[in-house]
Amino acid sequence: MGQTREISCEGITKVYDGNKTALSSIDFAIPAHGIFAVIGRNGAGKTTLARILSTLLEPTSGKATIDGLDVMADANKLRERMAVVPQEGRTVAWMTPVQTVSAYLLWRGISYKESLKRAGEAVARVGLEDQADRLNRTLSGGMKRKVLVAMVLASDSEFIFLDEPSTGLDPISRQQLWRLLIELGKDRFVLLTTHYLEEAERVADRIGILNNGRLMAIGNMPELRGRLEHQYSLKVPAGLDLQVKVGETVDLENGQLQVLTTQDEALRISKNLIEAKAQFSVNPITLDDIFTYTVGSIDAEVREDKEADEE
Amino acid sequence: MSRLGSQILASILVNAVYEMKNYPAVLVITVLSPLSFLTLIFFISGGTLLAVGIVGGLIMTMFSAGTSLQADLSHLKNDFKLQDMVVGSPTSASVYVTGMALSELIYTSPALVILALLFGLFVHVELVMVLGIVIVMLLMFLTSISLGFAFATFSSDIVQSFAFTRLLSLLFTTLAPVYYPITLIPMPWRYLAYLSPTTYAAEIGHDLIGFLSLSADMLIIDWVVLLGLTIIFLWVGTKKARWREK
Ligand SMILES: Nc1ncnc2c1ncn2[C@@H]1O[C@H](COP(=O)(O)OP(=O)(O)O)[C@@H](O)[C@H]1O
Ligand SMILES: [Mg+2]
Numbered sequence: 001m002g003q004t005r006e007i008s009c010e011g012i013t014k015v016y017d018g019n020k021t022a023l024s025s026i027d028f029a030i031p032a033h034g035i036f037a038v039i040g041r042n043g044a045g046k047t048t049l050a051r052i053l054s055t056l057l058e059p060t061s062g063k064a065t066i067d068g069l070d071v072m073a074d075a076n077k078l079r080e081r082m083a084v085v086p087q088e089g090r091t092v093a094w095m096t097p098v099q100t101v102s103a104y105l106l107w108r109g110i111s112y113k114e115s116l117k118r119a120g121e122a123v124a125r126v127g128l129e130d131q132a133d134r135l136n137r138t139l140s141g142g143m144k145r146k147v148l149v150a151m152v153l154a155s156d157s158e159f160i161f162l163d164e165p166s167t168g169l170d171p172i173s174r175q176q177l178w179r180l181l182i183e184l185g186k187d188r189f190v191l192l193t194t195h196y197l198e199e200a201e202r203v204a205d206r207i208g209i210l211n212n213g214r215l216m217a218i219g220n221m222p223e224l225r226g227r228l229e230h231q232y233s234l235k236v237p238a239g240l241d242l243q244v245k246v247g248e249t250v251d252l253e254n255g256q257l258q259v260l261t262t263q264d265e266a267l268r269i270s271k272n273l274i275e276a277k278a279q280f281s282v283n284p285i286t287l288d289d290i291f292t293y294t295v296g297s298i299d300a301e302v303r304e305d306k307e308a309d310e311e
Numbered sequence: 312m313s314r315l316g317s318q319i320l321a322s323i324l325v326n327a328v329y330e331m332k333n334y335p336a337v338l339v340i341t342v343l344s345p346l347s348f349l350t351l352i353f354f355i356s357g358g359t360l361l362a363v364g365i366v367g368g369l370i371m372t373m374f375s376a377g378t379s380l381q382a383d384l385s386h387l388k389n390d391f392k393l394q395d396m397v398v399g400s401p402t403s404a405s406v407y408v409t410g411m412a413l414s415e416l417i418y419t420s421p422a423l424v425i426l427a428l429l430f431g432l433f434v435h436v437e438l439v440m441v442l443g444i445v446i447v448m449l450l451m452f453l454t455s456i457s458l459g460f461a462f463a464t465f466s467s468d469i470v471q472s473f474a475f476t477r478l479l480s481l482l483f484t485t486l487a488p489v490y491y492p493i494t495l496i497p498m499p500w501r502y503l504a505y506l507s508p509t510t511y512a513a514e515i516g517h518d519l520i521g522f523l524s525l526s527a528d529m530l531i532i533d534w535v536v537l538l539g540l541t542i543i544f545l546w547v548g549t550k551k552a553r554w555r556e557k
Binding site for chain 2: 051054055056057058075076079080082083084085086087088089090091092094095099103104106107108109110111112115135151161
């Protein structure tokens with residue numbers, strides 16, 4: 001598999017209806033293999049970016065290519081080699097998992113007989129052999145999502161786009177999905193959007209952070225960690241006098257205070273906190289911390305959502 | 312099997328074969344709706360409009376293929392996001408819609424067979440006239456399928472889309488003079504009927520079975536309009552349908 005293949009964006013901008021800017025001049029170039037997770041809050045522009053790259057949506061301006069093929073001019077060539085599961089993509093209620101995968105393969109131009117053979121194999125590979133011939137509408141949410149993954153798994157597509165494949169799944173189903181994603185990412189390029197930071201950290205080879213239509217950071221975990229000066233994170237209830245000597249504090253807006261600091265300083269503060277019998281946590285920085293540092297807390301957004309719902 | 316064959320088969324399986332297996336009631340409805348109109352017309356007219364009603368049924372069935380296509384495509388696009396999956400695949404818009412159109416034809420086939428039998432039994436015309444009616448039906452099918460596809464690609468709300476489908480069939484097959492001759496509409500109002508593409512198809516059909524006798528001029532106008540509409544709507548369907556979103 002060629003390691004030189006790239007997926008790149010130059011000045012990709014999307015303005016909906018002439019006034020709603022969803023993406024502002026996105027620029028990046030990354031190898032087109034492994035898993036690329038695009039993370040960001042609701043409305044950050046993840047779906048817009050995924051749809052432009054998967055030839056479903058025209059950008060307002062800018063250029064994007066996958067393995068040298070332009071998403072606008074060479075869309076038909078790209079569509080031979082890509083597979084897409086859109087956000088809120090669902091299995092057709094009146095079909096079975098095997099029929100679903102087989103029909104998808106037929107649309108990809110594979111013969112009927114071959115499509116049934118591959119569908120059976122793919123459905124088994126995602127662990128649904130017992131449900132293979134049951135109607136999709138009788139399956140659980142997690143199973144339905146696996147059927148969609150079986151669809152792209154069964155295709156020969158080199159470039160796979162999955163928009164929030166794990167949203168709404170229970171933790172067990174989500175972990176099963178992660179295993180499938182990792183398998184998919186072994187020999188293909190997978191663009192995955194998610195707002196579960198843990199998911200991106202677990203499965204992704206590369207991560208892009210979107211906020212308000214801007215790409216705030218992109219890279220693998222060590223590269224993203226390198227953006228932060230300090231590599232340890234301490235979380236304590238706000239209002240304690242910590243006397244931080246090295247590092248910086250971030251107000252998490254959820255009654256907690258975060259200290260980003262060095263390992264030694266984290267240990268020193270921890271000792272004081274233990275003596276003071278305070279509750280706290282300390283760990284090497286995670287994607288969560290990087291995200292908070294880059295765009296602000298995701299908790300704050302969840303709270304905003306709740307408030308909006310209550311209105 | 313060729314690649315094109317596979318792609319068309321996919322649409323037929325998803326939208327007709329697999330669906331029919333699970334919702335046979337839909338099939339019963341497509342058979343019943345032309346027949347129930349026909350029965351109504353038969354009793355009200357004391358049997359005199361039977362032939363007109365049979366031809367009307369054939370035209371309505373072809374036109375409904377397009378409105379059903381619109382409803383089915385919108386459902387698949389908005390509720391399952393299926394269209395996105397197909398756009399991001401080697402299947403082109405025209406191949407997708409050809410398969411879907413054929414699937415609608417499969418759905419309407421039982422109704423067509425019954426109407427064709429009734430036609431054979433109760434309408435006695437020369438073979439050329441039958442050919443004329445088949446051509447009219449084909450043009451009607453192409454028109455409504457193209458329109459249905461174009462509308463479906465723009466739809467984003469399934470409720471609105473179902474209401475729209477019903478509105479279309481109400482205006483163009485129930486209200487328009489498809490099951491009854493246009494001459495039953497009093498004069499100034501008759502012009503309104505010409506707003507519906509089905510009127511031209513039905514007028515030709517009613518003429519072909521000898522129920523109406525249109526002047527040569529009128530007949531030519533009807534054919535030209537029908538052909539023109541078919542070409543315009545085919546163009547709209549192929550050029551204006553929204554495959555990749557703007
Ligand atoms: N079809 C659309 N028309 C108008 N605005 C849109 C449309 N789709 C998305 N948006 C807006 O663009 C922004 C980015 O949306 P989206 O790409 O869906 O974000 P995400 O997937 O990260 O939640 C949001 O503010 C959203 O409201
Ligand atoms: Mg989204």
